[in-house]
Amino acid sequence: MYLCLTYQQKQQTQDLADEILKEQVLKVLELNPSYGHRRIALELHLGRRKIRRIMQKYDLKPYKRKARWRKRRDERREPEKYQNLIKGSCPIVPGTILAGDFTYIQYQNKILYVATYMDLATREIVGWNISNKHTKELVIEALLDAIKNLNKIPQVIHTDQGSEYCSKEYLSFLTSLNIQISMSKKSSPWENGYQESFFNNFKTDLGLEFDRFNSLGELILEIHQTINYYNKKRIHITLKMSPEEFKRRLRRN
Helix, strand or coil, rough: HHHHHHHHHHHHHHHHHHHHHHHHHHHEEEEEEEECCHHHHHHHCCCCHHHHHHHHHHCCCCCCCCCCCHHHHHCCCCCCCCCCCCCCCCCCCCCCEEEEEEEEEEEECCCEEEEEEEEEECCCEEEEEEEECHHHHHHHHHHHHHHHHCCCCCCEEEECCCCCCCCCCHHHHHCCCCCEEECCCCHHHHHHHCCCCHHHHHHHHHHHCCHHCCCCHHHHHHHHHHHHHHHHHHCECCCCEEEHHHHHHHHHH
C-alpha cells in the first residue's frame, strides 16, 4: 500500500510539472507560432527531448504552411546561363554573399509583394522592399536597401531564375557593381533554401489572416515589424540565437 501511494505521489508530481511546462510551451507558441520543439527548447533553455515529449503528450504543434507559391510563368522559361556559386559555401564575413527572393500577400482583393535579401553569414534580412507589382524595380530597390544598410557592396548575389532576376536591367545593375551573379537551377527551390526557410515562416509570424488589418498602411507596418522580429528576436536553429545577436558576437570576435 505504501509503495503504491508513493508511486501515485510521484506520478502526480510529474503530471503537475508537465502541466507547468505545457503552459510555458504554449506561451512561447503564442508569441512564436511557427516554433518547433528545437526552437522552443532554446527559448526555454531546456533539453529538446523534454520539450518534444511535452508537445507529443499534449498534442502541441507549431503552425506550418501547407502550400507554397509557385511562379508558374517562370517555370516555362528557358534556363539562364548562371551557375549556383554558393553551393557548399559557408560565408563567415558579413555582407559578402546575399540571397534574394520575394513572396506575395493578398489583402482585400489587393496583392502586395515583399522582396528580401538575406546575409548568408548572419542570416539577417539586410534589405527589403514592398510593392503592388512584382517587377525588376521591386528586387532592385530591395537590393539598394541592402547595400545602404550594409554600407558595402556584396561580392555575390544568389537568387532563383525568376523573370525579375533575369531581367536585363537587374543583371546589368549587378554587373556594373562587379557583383558575381549566382542562380539556382530551374525548379530547384532547395538551392535557395535560406530564403525558402525564411518565407516559410514569414507569413505565419505575420499572422496569416491579413484582412484583419484596418488599412493597407497597418499591414505594411506589420510587415516591417515582422522582419525586425526575425532579425532581432526570432531564434535561428543553425545560429541558436537571433541573427542580430549572432552578428554582435561576430563583431566581438
